[in-house]
Amino acid sequence: MKKLLLGCSALVLLAACDPVTVTSTNSGETAATETTAMADIGTWGFDVDGMDANYHPGDDFFRYANGTWLDNTTIPEDRSNYGMFTALAIEAEQQVQEIILELASANAEAGSPQQQVGDLYASWMDTDTLNARGTQPLEPFFAEIRGASSHDDIAAMFASLHHPAPYGFGIIPDLADPTRYTVFLGQGGLGLPDRDYYLDEENEAFGRYREAYVAYIETIFDLAGIEGGAEKAAAIMELETRIAGVHWTQAESRDIQRIYNPMTLEQMDALAPALNLSAGMASMGLAEVPTFLVAQPSAIEGAATILTETPIELWQDYMIFHTINNNTARLPLAFDEASFDFFGRTLNGTPDQRPRDLRGVNLVGGQLGEVVGQVYVERHFPPSSKTDMEELVSNLTTAFEGRLNDLEWMDDETRANALRKLSTFEPRIGYPDNWRDYSALEVRADDLFGNMIRLAEFNWNDQVEDLMGPVDRTQWPYPPQTVNASYNPLMNQITFPAGILQAPFFDPNADAAINYGAIGAVIGHEIGHGFDDQGRRFDYDGSVNDWWSGETNARFEERAGRLGAQYDGYSPVEGMFVNGTFTMGENIGDLGGLQMAYTAYRNYVDENHGGEAPIIDGFTGDQRFFLAWAQVWRRLYREDNLISRLSTDPHSPSQYRTNGVVRNLDEWYEAFNVGADHALYLPPEERVKIW
Known part of the structure; x- marks a missing residue:
């Protein structure tokens, strides 16, 4: 999502x-x-x-x-900061690693939780396959993006799980009646952490980050073998700066009285007609939702204006860059290293990237967290x-x-x-009290990219299936x-x-x-x-x-x-x-x-x-x-x-x-x-x- x-x-x-x-x-x-x-x-x-x-x-x-x-x-x-939370997280990570390696070494039945854990971890560690496939897993997404011939085509792709967009959406309990679900819509679309990184001209650090971001965008295009990286990077930075200009501040975005804006699909279309949100939400299985929560209406309205005022070719470059950027850890190692160099070293000052096996532990522990969590609780959390x-x-x-x-x-x-x-x-x-069932999820040892796509779709379909029913109060936000x-x-x-x-x-x-x-x-x-x-x-x-x-x-x-x-x-x-x-x-x-x-x-x-x-x-x-x-x-x-x-x-x-x-x-x-x-x-x- x-x-x-x-x-x-x-x-x-x-x-x-x-x-x-x-x-x-x-x-x-x-x-x-x-x-x-x-x-x-x-x-x-x-x-x-x-x-x-x-x-x-x-x-x-x-x-x-x-x-x-x-x-x-x-x-x-390999850390941007270190404290008592970090020390505990490292200890938990070591404990989870032991569990994952044990599950991965078991001769597991196909479709079992043990097989899913083992194969997801194996797919992450199989860097030879990642290097050999290059950007081939992204080609279907590139083809769809390059096939856009109108702003309506671009808007239709915004409303999807896998394409970048200047807004985001998700399913949550309804603020007016938290016994039922609704869908919220909010600002998005930036590669840098916040609007201030684009708009603050006085802070020297932000200026340094902007220069490095443009260079990073160019590097990503070069690694993908896409020509004109420097020109594309400058144009994408200009586009994202416009998007940042309509974003609400962090303080404004946490004010519940300001972000509580229920709207019907018709009202959302009237607010931002170019985004064609009624068709987009219908394509995601959300057409029957009576009201949506629009968190930052002026940012959504502004995104629609920017959509129509920006050439289709620039939107295509923007979407191709962010499609690669969102998947660097699932591509050849050069992409992963370039991403860390910018987001880790430059933005957070971290000298070294964490070892891949530990990052794999965090991936599995997050994506299949409750499978691993059941064993973790048995071993490390006494009833007392x-x-x-x-x-x-x-x-x-x-x-x-x-x-x-x-x-x-x-x-x-x-x-x-x-x-x-x-x-x-x-x-x-x-x-x-109730552990999540992942039995419908397909995980393959030789397909990290496919695993992550299927996980995203599994999680989304799970939410959509629950959308019209009562809110499940037993769900946890993390393992x-x-x-x-x-x-x-x-x-x-x-x-x-x-x-x-x-x-x-x-x-x-x-x-x-x-x-x-x-x-x-x-x-x-x-x-x-x-x-x-x-x-x-x-x-x-x-x-x-x-x-x-x-x-x-x-x-x-x-x-x-x-x-x-x-x-x-x-x-x-x-x-x-x-x-x-x-x-x-x-x-x-x-x-x-x-x-x-x-x-x-x-x-x-x-x-x-x-x-x-x-x-x-x-x-x-x-x-x-x-x-x-x-x-x-x-x-x-x-x-x-x-x-x-x-x-x-x-x-x-x-x-x-x-x-x-x-x-x-x-x-x-x-x-x-x-x-x-x-x-x-x-x-x-x-x-x-x-x-």
């Missing part, structure tokens, strides 16, 4: 921080020592050696907690972890309920609606080995896969403060997405509904605005700043999540330690709680990757996910004796308290 450039889509909020679980409920200092004796990190769950005591916590808490690790850690040559996680989610929910009841800025009617929404949250932990967590506002579900439920996020043998400050705060973060600046637009049943009173809404907006202004002032790269509006949802999630987790932790301490946690290695329980949060966000970035993230990632860079959050919590000031003479100090009246 085509990639939609919806920014941080408010339709499915995926967070890079994830849930936390509880430790033993034994009480007393002796019990605390016993439960931390076998922690995966250090003796109680925190890497004390990675700290840098030369920094006062109040001047730079991120470096106080992580400074020695930051100074002594080198980003691997699921039980502990369920308890921690319950504790965080109770803590947030208490905070809602005490919230002084919320009126009673809005509070009742918020409590109702919280009561309907559905936590999903570890792995799905259980994923190191991530998410909140889906349309389902009011929070999802915590098995992959993230490991140290430093969750460790059943770590100190309770560590688990509450790490995975606990991630759980709070995901719960908080249901009440952030966009998630709060959804009701308890997942439908878009304004359940806020005017007065309470104004109070929320005032607090969120002050938080956004704080983040607007953070500059990790000279001349570039965090966009407080674009990152608002994640920043609210971080702040509210840590507040919820702290309340839950104090409830735990009151219940199990009589109000005061034991001191461990000279650190109080509250200090350990905040240190756990900082340890989770240990991360180093290459500058090009950081530039990309500032432009396209709704999450703030890691140092601000630490320092930017704790400086708003009174309890952090008390835990570390932070005063007005410290760099992170905010006067009490300037500290933002939302949830």
Whole structure:
């Protein structure tokens, strides 16, 4: 399915921080020592050696907690950044690799999951066949593109799974009624990560990227044996710059009130007649959909205008380039290497490409993720972890309920609606209840390109088949080995896969403060997405509904605005700043999540330690709680990757996910004796308290 450039889509909020679980409920200092004796990190769950005591916590808490690790850690040559998420992902990757190689070595029955896994991996590793076939697998697509004789022909090809287009589409639950499906349509068509890469004339890095992109386009044409690459590349860059000019910004594209634009096919045709969307959607089996969600109407309208004003020959060059560009990993190795040189080295600063076998592990683990995931869960996710996680989610929910009841800025009617929404949250932990059936999928060991085409069609046909039926709430957005967590506002579900439920996020043998400050705060973060600046637009049943009173809404907006202004002032790269509006949802999630987790932790301490946690290695329980949060966000970035993230990632860079959050919590000031003479100090009246 085509990639939609919806920014941080408010339709499915995926967070890079994830849930936390509880430790033993034994009480007393002796019990605390016993439960931390076998922690995966250090003796109680925190890497004390990675700290840098030369920094006062109040001047730079991120470096106080992580400074020695930051100074002594080198980003691997095949990585654009490196942190705790990366380390866990590498561990999960190694575990998945073992599973895939075992399945691939089995004498599997044709059509079985083992055969599919083994043959998909084999087709990826068979580079001799890729080199021998050249661009031959693309020739049918080239022929269709070259056969276009009118703009109508071009528009008809836009509405397909396999042809590039200045828009994208997909099937999701209906925002007005999330028990049924609808189709969304949104802006697309760019080769660079975002509109700013084309339009920002002041940032020198973007100018460098544009020059390199034009050179890359020319290289792709040269490798394909297509003449006139330099002229074609310049013209394609000019065309994409026009498309970028009608795109919405990332901040605009995450505003649910702006992107919620239901339209019939007739209305879509009236909006953008040149795109002939009614015929295009019918060709994809979508003619019976009563209303579509058009995320950025002016961008779709603009794309239609650009279509008619651009010569057919240029559209053909554009589509041929992007057809090759979208398939470089399935072509001779020279194409794959050229793609990495631009997208990896230039755009993200990564010196070396990852070994092909590991990229194959990620391909299989993504495309056939639940086949591999079933084995992963059996081997690496004990039932006790699921039980502990369920308890921690319950504790965080109770803590947030208490905070809602005490919230002084919320009126009673809005509070009742918020409590109702919280009561309907559905936590999903570890792995799905129902595993996906891939039996209808054909996978061949000698046909990587065909396998990927068939996978795309299999996934699309699966969605279309479900389109007219009720929404399946059991589906997961990713396989259980994923190191991530998410909140889906349309389902009011929070999802915590098995992959993230490991140290430093969750460790059943770590100190309770560590688990509450790490995975606990991630759980709070995901719960908080249901009440952030966009998630709060959804009701308890997942439908878009304004359940806020005017007065309470104004109070929320005032607090969120002050938080956004704080983040607007953070500059990790000279001349570039965090966009407080674009990152608002994640920043609210971080702040509210840590507040919820702290309340839950104090409830735990009151219940199990009589109000005061034991001191461990000279650190109080509250200090350990905040240190756990900082340890989770240990991360180093290459500058090009950081530039990309500032432009396209709704999450703030890691140092601000630490320092930017704790400086708003009174309890952090008390835990570390932070005063007005410290760099992170905010006067009490300037500290933002939302949830």
